[in-house]
Amino acid sequence: MTTPQHPDDFLRLLRMRSAEEDGIFWIDDERLAVFEPEAARRVSATNWHRFVMHDRLLDVVRKRTSTPVHWSRIRSAWLTQLHALATEEHHGRLIERMQRIIDARLGEDTDLVMLTQDMAVRSLLPLALEGLTTREADLVVLDLHLKLLRLVSPEPGGIGHLLRFNAVQVRSGLVVRRVLRERAGGKRNREPDLADPFVDLLPDLGMDRALDVVTAVLTAIAGPPGTAAASLLYEFVRNPEWQQRLTAELAGVDPAAFRTAPTRAAPMTHRFVKEVLRMWSPPLLLVRRSKYAFDLGKTRLEPGQWYLLSPHMIHRDERIWKQPDVFDPDRFLPGAPHGPADRTCYVPFGWAPKRCIGADIATVQLMALCHLLCTRYRLTVADPAAVTMALRFAPVPENFHGSLTLR
Numbered sequence: 001m002t003t004p005q006h007p008d009d010f011l012r013l014l015r016m017r018s019a020e021e022d023g024i025f026w027i028d029d030e031r032l033a034v035f036e037p038e039a040a041r042r043v044s045a046t047n048w049h050r051f052v053m054h055d056r057l058l059d060v061v062r063k064r065t066s067t068p069v070h071w072s073r074i075r076s077a078w079l080t081q082l083h084a085l086a087t088e089e090h091h092g093r094l095i096e097r098m099q100r101i102i103d104a105r106l107g108e109d110t111d112l113v114m115l116t117q118d119m120a121v122r123s124l125l126p127l128a129l130e131g132l133t134t135r136e137a138d139l140v141v142l143d144l145h146l147k148l149l150r151l152v153s154p155e156p157g158g159i160g161h162l163l164r165f166n167a168v169q170v171r172s173g174l175v176v177r178r179v180l181r182e183r184a185g186g187k188r189n190r191e192p193d194l195a196d197p198f199v200d201l202l203p204d205l206g207m208d209r210a211l212d213v214v215t216a217v218l219t220a221i222a223g224p225p226g227t228a229a230a231s232l233l234y235e236f237v238r239n240p241e242w243q244q245r246l247t248a249e250l251a252g253v254d255p256a257a258f259r260t261a262p263t264r265a266a267p268m269t270h271r272f273v274k275e276v277l278r279m280w281s282p283p284l285l286l287v288r289r290s291k292y293a294f295d296l297g298k299t300r301l302e303p304g305q306w307y308l309l310s311p312h313m314i315h316r317d318e319r320i321w322k323q324p325d326v327f328d329p330d331r332f333l334p335g336a337p338h339g340p341a342d343r344t345c346y347v348p349f350g351w352a353p354k355r356c357i358g359a360d361i362a363t364v365q366l367m368a369l370c371h372l373l374c375t376r377y378r379l380t381v382a383d384p385a386a387v388t389m390a391l392r393f394a395p396v397p398e399n400f401h402g403s404l405t406l407r
């Protein structure tokens with residue numbers, strides 16, 4: 001299969017072939033699409049089961065093999081820290097930050113994708129790396145912003161853009177290294193964030209791997225949360241009847257309640273968020289390398305070969321979901337006619353053991369955004385008929401200009 005130039009066309013072609021070939025097919029000589037839910041679950045579970053991090057750079061320099069660190073240890077450090085952060089106070093602060101960032105742009109005629117992106121990254125940054133100076137935070141945010149622009153932009157930038165991109169990336173990496181080093185040396189306060197556990201693990205991990213781990217979280221907060229928030233605004237604008245339903249539901253609800261029991265606190269809003277994530281799951285494709293041989297029935301995946309996973313393809317599969325292209329939050333009601341066949345078919349946060357660690361926070365954030373849209377702000381889109389959804393690394397609304405004002 002020749003890869004079409006435009007990502008939208010590539011995705012469309014993959015979806016067509018997936019329907020014809022039951023979700024498992026060779027895209028070209030090197031890449032296998034694994035879009036069948038059970039196969040995707042099985043391959044992920046086995047492939048990452050004993051995943052370890054090596055200190056490759058240091059190993060080359062010192063001509064030795066460093067102690068491998070199991071990925072499960074990294075995840076367990078993240079999850080323990082997230083557990084400590086899952087308090088009413090921390091969630092309250094996250095929502096306050098979202099509101100402050102939007103308030104600062106009130107009335108501005110703006111690109112709504114960039115606004116939601118900024119809101120997501122800046123409000124989540126203290127969770128990943130707290131206690132930065134304004135200069136440090138601006139540099140890290142700029143790095144994440146440039147990375148995202150490269151992913152969403154249909155045209156690659158020129159050499160000037162690439163040089164700037166690399167320079168900012170290096171400087172942002174130096175900030176992370178400095179923070180970890182200074183926390184370890186007692187020159188900076190320890191903070192309750194997702195970077196902090198790796199200060200104690202520095203002797204085992206070394207600085208390069210610690211930087212990789214912190215960068216993994218920074219990259220994770222820079223992409224999906226912002227594009228998911230933009231998709232939420234997109235469906236909010238396109239579905240006035242849902243705007244009304246959510247406004248009625250959220251009028252008397254305290255968003256603090258989203259933390260512990262989102263379905264009980266605001267069931268319709270929770271369904272709305274779930275449906276946004278079904279229709280517009282970011283990222284659209286996950287590219288992985290196989291470490292083991294897999295017998296997938298009609299074909300085999302050998303060690304070292306590449307494979308692609310895609311929550312999006314599974315969520316739009318007509319053999320699994322009825323009318324998958326219809327936006328219908330009520331499909332998540334028990335027994336609904338548009339509902340999913342089983343839980344392996346709804347995977348917006350990926351698969352164990354690499355499943356997204358931020359799934360709960362992401363849900364709270366998107367529900368809080370609904371709350372703000374229904375109770376505090378009025379969203380005006382300049383030309384609603386011109387807005388379309390483009391499929392880049394993630395679904396991204398195009399021509400999505402407008403403003404948020406106070407109600």
Ligand code: HEM
Pocket residue numbers: 044075124127216217220221224225228277281282283286311348349350351352353354355356357358359361362363
């Ligand atoms: C709507 C928002 C989000 C979506 C749709 C999303 C989706 C995903 C997906 C699909 C993966 C890949 C899982 C796999 O490989 O199977 C992932 C991984 C990850 N996500 Fe998220 N994510 C979101 C928000 C967040 C947030 C808020 C955080 C941080 C608190 C976060 C942190 C991570 C990390 C660290 C990983 C890598 C896990 C690993 O490699 O073990 N994500 N996310």
